Amino acid sequence: MSALLAARGLAKSFGAVVAAADLDLEVEAGEIHALIGPNGAGKTTVLGLLSGELRPDRGRVFLSGREVTHAPVHERVRLGLGRTFQLSCVLPSFSVLENVAIAVQAREGSSFRFWKPASPDPRLEEPAFALLERLGIDALADRPAAMLAHGERRLLELAMALASRPKVLLLDEPLAGVGSKEAQRLVEILARLRAEVGVLLVEHDMDAVFRLADRITVLVNGRAIASGPPSVVRADPLVRAAYLGDDSER
Amino acid sequence: MRAATRAPVSVRKLEGGSVAPLVFVALALAVLGADLWAGPYYVKLLTRAMIVALAALALDLLVGLAGLVSLGHAAFVGIGAYAVGILAEHGITSGWIQWPVALVASAAAAAVIGALSLRTRGVHFIMITLAFAQMLYFAANSLSRYGGDDGLTIWNRSDFGGIVSLADRRTFAWLCFVLLLSVYVALARLSASRFGRVLRGAKDNERRMAALGFAVTRFRLVAFVISGTVAGLAGVLLANLTEFVAPAYMSWHRSGELLAMVVLGGMGSLYGAILGAFAFVLLEELLSRFTTHWALLFGPFLVLVVLVGRGGIAGLLARLGRIR
Ligand SMILES: Nc1ncnc2c1ncn2[C@@H]1O[C@H](COP(=O)(O)OP(=O)(O)OP(=O)(O)O)[C@@H](O)[C@H]1O
Numbered sequence: 001m002s003a004l005l006a007a008r009g010l011a012k013s014f015g016a017v018v019a020a021a022d023l024d025l026e027v028e029a030g031e032i033h034a035l036i037g038p039n040g041a042g043k044t045t046v047l048g049l050l051s052g053e054l055r056p057d058r059g060r061v062f063l064s065g066r067e068v069t070h071a072p073v074h075e076r077v078r079l080g081l082g083r084t085f086q087l088s089c090v091l092p093s094f095s096v097l098e099n100v101a102i103a104v105q106a107r108e109g110s111s112f113r114f115w116k117p118a119s120p121d122p123r124l125e126e127p128a129f130a131l132l133e134r135l136g137i138d139a140l141a142d143r144p145a146a147m148l149a150h151g152e153r154r155l156l157e158l159a160m161a162l163a164s165r166p167k168v169l170l171l172d173e174p175l176a177g178v179g180s181k182e183a184q185r186l187v188e189i190l191a192r193l194r195a196e197v198g199v200l201l202v203e204h205d206m207d208a209v210f211r212l213a214d215r216i217t218v219l220v221n222g223r224a225i226a227s228g229p230p231s232v233v234r235a236d237p238l239v240r241a242a243y244l245g246d247d248s249e250r
Numbered sequence: 251m252r253a254a255t256r257a258p259v260s261v262r263k264l265e266g267g268s269v270a271p272l273v274f275v276a277l278a279l280a281v282l283g284a285d286l287w288a289g290p291y292y293v294k295l296l297t298r299a300m301i302v303a304l305a306a307l308a309l310d311l312l313v314g315l316a317g318l319v320s321l322g323h324a325a326f327v328g329i330g331a332y333a334v335g336i337l338a339e340h341g342i343t344s345g346w347i348q349w350p351v352a353l354v355a356s357a358a359a360a361a362v363i364g365a366l367s368l369r370t371r372g373v374h375f376i377m378i379t380l381a382f383a384q385m386l387y388f389a390a391n392s393l394s395r396y397g398g399d400d401g402l403t404i405w406n407r408s409d410f411g412g413i414v415s416l417a418d419r420r421t422f423a424w425l426c427f428v429l430l431l432s433v434y435v436a437l438a439r440l441s442a443s444r445f446g447r448v449l450r451g452a453k454d455n456e457r458r459m460a461a462l463g464f465a466v467t468r469f470r471l472v473a474f475v476i477s478g479t480v481a482g483l484a485g486v487l488l489a490n491l492t493e494f495v496a497p498a499y500m501s502w503h504r505s506g507e508l509l510a511m512v513v514l515g516g517m518g519s520l521y522g523a524i525l526g527a528f529a530f531v532l533l534e535e536l537l538s539r540f541t542t543h544w545a546l547l548f549g550p551f552l553v554l555v556v557l558v559g560r561g562g563i564a565g566l567l568a569r570l571g572r573i574r
């Protein structure tokens with residue numbers, strides 16, 4: 001089992017709605033694996049099962065070969081799993097820098113400190129600021145996260161996820177609602193990320209998916225109807241019928 | 251790389267800034283003045299207000315900083331008070347034994363109650379802390395060996411040998427002052443520390459904190475135990491002040507009053523909890539002179555402060571400061 005992240009026979013239903021059915025999925029080191037499918041296919045649910053927010057009805061999850069099916073969210077994070085959310089999820093009353101600094105603090109594993117102020121503390125703030133620079137939002141460092149525009153918040157979320165130095169990153173529609181200039185920047189950032197972290201990318205923007213993905217899995221009603229390199233998936237008649245549309249121009 | 255100097259937004263709101271030292275200077279002057287000119291009655295009143303402020307401070311750590319609304323905090327005050335009373339009843343009057351036992355007992359109770367309550371969220375958390383406090387209230391009522399619902403008279407205050415004499419009203423007042431100041435400083439440090447930042451983060455967005463790798467419940471439990479222990483300390487002092495302990499110390503009215511003080515003072519500004527406690531105790535004293543139905547007047551006053559002065563007394567002060 002060499003994959004960074006692997007799911008075997010994952011299944012989850014909400015009443016009659018099947019959100020995942022007998023799903024196998026891997027993310028290898030150095031790859032971007034895209035998970036696509038129509039609305040309600042179960043993509044977010046699958047990310048929840050992998051991150052530990054949801055319990056599967058059946059199936060198992062492995063992180064670097066180690067079974068984590070029953071491990072809580074925070075333990076999987078310690079083992080190298082990071083994620084961003086479909087609806088932006090930051091700490092609204094914290095400043096941008098503080099949002100990332102607390103993510104660095106989580107990685108450092110030294111939070112039972114009661115006396116010394118958490119800020120200023122270069123051991124937290126310097127790595128945090130470096131990440132903001134890398135994502136091009138360092139000018140916003142002192143702004144409360146609640147006041148960010150949508151696209152800026154997505155970048156902040158990514159910075160927070162990266163601050164924990166994950167081995168695998170689960171991204172839920174990072175480009176949704178982001179302006180085209182910022183989307184461009186995000187795509188470039190993600191492309192460069194490939195070298196340091198495996199990515200499972202859920203995304204509706206097909207241009208971005210086909211530019212970034214090394215492998216694509218197509219999910220419909222919780223089932224993987226196709227999985228493989230972009231060129232193969234693009235040509236798959238089932239996929240064209242179910243999702244891409246018959247003329248496949250999106 | 252830039253030099254990180256400015257305090258982050260969320261901390262700036264919580265810190266007392268220049269107000270907190272003023273609060274303590276004013277308090278010290280009040281104790282001094284009461285002692286010199288107003289007489290023993292007022293010294294005792296101020297002492298009681300300081301003890302109540304200590305309990306409110308404990309609760310504000312949970313409500314204001316961690317966003318956990320406990321409606322059963324009087325239980326820990328009661329445990330601290332009963333520990334002193336029960337030991338005294340058995341002839342153990344040494345403070346060196348009484349105080350540690352009382353603090354350990356309230357910490358242990360907080361660990362158990364916290365561990366169970368923190369499995370729930372929101373309204374359920376409020377209800378379950380209330381339920382635990384009621385259980386302890388009725389347990390105390392049934393302690394017939396220790397006075398049952400009549401309560402228990404404490405014949406001697408805690409004895410610290412020759413070091414401090416709690417029997418001396420002035421010494422006792424200053425001891426309460428020093429303890430209140432120390433706890434305030436410790437909790438203010440805690441609130442700006444890494445630990446405090448985790449609590450604030452979890453209040454802001456628990457899901458995000460878990461996704462960052464924090465075992466949120468563990469941090470909240472530690473906060474709950476710290477808070478319960480400080481409330482227990484307030485109970486120890488209260489038992490010594492009144493030389494009496496009764497189940498009423500743990501009733502839900504007392505818990506509700508503590509919560510009212512925290513809201514009145516302005517949640518999350520620690521010195522606000524102290525102001526809230528003083529406003530509460532002194533207003534109660536004042537209003538009860540005019541009418542036995544003082545609560546009738548106090549209710550509307552509380553509503554007014556919450557509606558008009560968002561952020562309570564501390565919020566009002568902060569806004570006044572800004573206008574100036
Ligand atoms: N907690 C829940 N309770 C009940 N049903 C749910 C729950 N979460 C998801 N579902 C249902 O499961 C199905 C899959 O939802 P999911 O959010 O995983 O889809 P998705 O592929 O992420 O869709 P989208 O592209 O719109 O984000 C949907 O029909 C949804 O209504």
Ligand SMILES: [Mg+2]
Nearest residue numbers: 043044045086
């Ligand atoms: Mg989704």
